[in-house]
Amino acid sequence: MAAKPPAPGREELRATLKKSRGLFRVVLLFSIFANILVLTGPLFMLQVYDRVLASRSEATLVALFALVAVLYAIMGVLDYSRGRILGRVGARFQSMLDRRVFDALLRRSVDPNFRNRPATGLRDLESIQRLLSSPALFAFYDLPWTPVFLFAIFLFHPLLGWMAVAGGVVLIIATVLNQVLSKTPQRESLQASGQAEAFAEAVRRDAEVVQTLGMRGAVLGRWRQQRDVALATSIKAADVSGSFSTFSKTWRLFLQSGMLALAAYLVLQGELTPGAMIAGSILLGRALAPIEQAIAQWSLVQRARQGWTSLTQLLEATPEEEEKTELPRPKAMLDVAGLTVVPPGEKVPTLKAVSFRVGPGMALGVIGQSASGKSTLARAITGIWPAVQGKVRLDGAALEQFSSEVLGQHIGYLPQDVSLFDASVADNIARLSPNPDPAKIVEAAKKAGAHEMILKLPEGYDTRIQSGGSRLSGGQRQRLGLARALYGSPVLLVLDEPNANLDNEGSNAMNASIEQMKANGGSVIIMAHRPAAIAQCELLLVMENGMVKDFGKRDDVLRNNVKNHEKLAANPEQPAKIATQRAPAIASDQAKPAASVALGQVPPAKAPNVERKS
Ligand SMILES: Nc1ncnc2c1ncn2[C@@H]1O[C@H](COP(=O)(O)OP(=O)(O)O)[C@@H](O)[C@H]1O
Numbered sequence: 001m002a003a004k005p006p007a008p009g010r011e012e013l014r015a016t017l018k019k020s021r022g023l024f025r026v027v028l029l030f031s032i033f034a035n036i037l038v039l040t041g042p043l044f045m046l047q048v049y050d051r052v053l054a055s056r057s058e059a060t061l062v063a064l065f066a067l068v069a070v071l072y073a074i075m076g077v078l079d080y081s082r083g084r085i086l087g088r089v090g091a092r093f094q095s096m097l098d099r100r101v102f103d104a105l106l107r108r109s110v111d112p113n114f115r116n117r118p119a120t121g122l123r124d125l126e127s128i129q130r131l132l133s134s135p136a137l138f139a140f141y142d143l144p145w146t147p148v149f150l151f152a153i154f155l156f157h158p159l160l161g162w163m164a165v166a167g168g169v170v171l172i173i174a175t176v177l178n179q180v181l182s183k184t185p186q187r188e189s190l191q192a193s194g195q196a197e198a199f200a201e202a203v204r205r206d207a208e209v210v211q212t213l214g215m216r217g218a219v220l221g222r223w224r225q226q227r228d229v230a231l232a233t234s235i236k237a238a239d240v241s242g243s244f245s246t247f248s249k250t251w252r253l254f255l256q257s258g259m260l261a262l263a264a265y266l267v268l269q270g271e272l273t274p275g276a277m278i279a280g281s282i283l284l285g286r287a288l289a290p291i292e293q294a295i296a297q298w299s300l301v302q303r304a305r306q307g308w309t310s311l312t313q314l315l316e317a318t319p320e321e322e323e324k325t326e327l328p329r330p331k332a333m334l335d336v337a338g339l340t341v342v343p344p345g346e347k348v349p350t351l352k353a354v355s356f357r358v359g360p361g362m363a364l365g366v367i368g369q370s371a372s373g374k375s376t377l378a379r380a381i382t383g384i385w386p387a388v389q390g391k392v393r394l395d396g397a398a399l400e401q402f403s404s405e406v407l408g409q410h411i412g413y414l415p416q417d418v419s420l421f422d423a424s425v426a427d428n429i430a431r432l433s434p435n436p437d438p439a440k441i442v443e444a445a446k447k448a449g450a451h452e453m454i455l456k457l458p459e460g461y462d463t464r465i466q467s468g469g470s471r472l473s474g475g476q477r478q479r480l481g482l483a484r485a486l487y488g489s490p491v492l493l494v495l496d497e498p499n500a501n502l503d504n505e506g507s508n509a510m511n512a513s514i515e516q517m518k519a520n521g522g523s524v525i526i527m528a529h530r531p532a533a534i535a536q537c538e539l540l541l542v543m544e545n546g547m548v549k550d551f552g553k554r555d556d557v558l559r560n561n562v563k564n565h566e567k568l569a570a571n572p573e574q575p576a577k578i579a580t581q582r583a584p585a586i587a588s589d590q591a592k593p594a595a596s597v598a599l600g601q602v603p604p605a606k607a608p609n610v611e612r613k614s
């Protein structure tokens with residue numbers, strides 16, 4: 001019978017820990033024996049003082065000592081073994097969750113708000129692993145024995161017992177206070193250092209800008225501020241923990257001597273044997289050792305607790321993707337119906353009730369001013385941002401019905417800003433596939449018009465692209481991005497402002513690849529900045545403020561919405577002038593040459609120099 005998968009979050013972490021239940025039990029068993037063997041020392045002491053010395057028997061001493069040596073050896077082996085086992089339990093916990101946590105981080109990072117915060121998931125996981133493998137955990141296994149040892153002290157003499165209990169209570173109060181007082185500074189320190197790290201990362205990525213714009217001083221200042229906060233709070237936390245740790249150590253030493261004094265007094269009164277005096281003192285040390293150890297390692301415990309909470313939240317927010325029934329390769333039928341999209345973490349929709357259809361062998365151009373929602377539309381069609389209302393369907397199936405890996409094979413996406421990964425050109429085109437197909441890589445590069453360009457690189461397809469692709473020009477990156485989008489023959493190609501960085505040759509290659517997509521029965525959607533890009537499109541969609549202003553055959557839409565459409569047909573490189581219906585027509589404007597408004601730039605929305613088209 002297959003077990004129900006655990007709910008994401010806390011349940012999932014617990015279930016993973018439970019998989020090591022067997023090992024925890026072994027550790028428990030070892031701990032029980034190790035703690036029983038702890039009694040070896042005090043018992044030996046008792047025997048030596050009260051029996052050997054009293055009877056003056058050397059043979060007894062030798063026999064007892066040999067027994068003690070064997071028992072200590074066994075205790076050492078048990079202690080060592082449980083250390084090794086717990087070390088592996090920690091490693092196992094981390095390795096079982098590594099992939100899941102990283103995947104959750106990746107998926108969560110699609111949300112821009114999350115992306116800009118320090119991602120602590122992997123470090124949280126490590127903090128739990130470190131606790132699992134640390135002596136702090138031993139302390140928890142040994143803690144249940146504290147009452148047993150205290151009880152043994154009571155057997156020697158009730159007064160000694162009460163003294164030990166009082167001493168222990170003081171230590172426990174110290175532990176609780178430590179937890180309460182160091183919690184906040186430690187959390188703040190963690191937060192501040194995470195922020196400083198994320199800021200440093202972001203600044204390093206844009207080192208060029210920082211250098212050229214003379215921002216280094218300012219950047220260093222900001223970074224220092226965050227680092228200083230991190231340091232100050234971390235010192236505060238360390239001060240608190242340190243003082244409690246010192247206190248508990250000193251207190252335990254003092255208590256041991258205090259007990260010895262009390263016991264000596266009792267011996268003088270004839271109420272206790274000298275052996276019991278020494279044995280009681282040793283037992284007290286053992287009884288309180290776990291408490292002291294827990295305090296000393298408390299920062300580890302606390303870090304792991306914070307890690308546990310924040311991992312719980314991360315996993316809760318990104319449940320594992322369900323297995324989806326694999327659908328056959330879809331036809332290039334894209335149906336967008338009443339699509340409303342709110343960027344993750346935002347409240348206001350940036351796409352409102354958008355509807356259109358594109359069939360096989362067709363290309364759709366999406367034009368509109370800057371911030372009109374073109375890139376949002378691209379993200380919704382590719383399934384990156386979910387629809388809050390309406391549906392995007394590919395060959396009749398809503399995008400959610402495809403698993404994201406499979407959807408990625410059907411849809412080729414060229415984002416507005418292409419960034420490449422630290423890998424070879426070939427690997428980048430093959431989307432870092434573990435078993436790339438060289439023939440398909442070259443085919444994609446040829447379709448994207450990137451083949452010749454790649455051959456000119458120092459090591460051709462094996463040229464390593466440094467992170468972000470900074471060694472390549474914008475046009476080169478865009479062509480590699482197109483090749484990557486075309487890898488594996490997707491049925492739908494979504495290009496977000498592909499012409500932005502392309503020269504003529506690049507534009508021609510792009511047009512050829514769009515033609516080829518259409519000829520093969522695929523469909524293409526182009527978010528366009530310059531009209532040259534829509535030469536291949538039979539359909540046109542005009543976006544305005546996240547809504548569809550017009551949709552239809554390209555020439556009709558052009559005629560209705562773009563003033564200079566005739567000239568545009570002759571020379572597509574020329575900027576288009578979109579007519580704004582809300583703007584009042586002003587006669588005198590027709591005489592003046594209208595301010596040209598390139599698509600994608602913000603035109604004055606109600607400027608009088610934009611005429612009305614009817
Ligand atoms: N990551 C984001 N988070 C929040 N809002 C966004 C994000 N990206 C874009 N927007 C908003 O969505 C609107 C449309 O942007 P976008 O789709 O990028 O327009 P276009 O591509 O047409 O220039 C803008 O108002 C922009 O501020």
Ligand SMILES: [Mg+2]
Nearest residue numbers: 374375376416
């Ligand atoms: Mg855009």
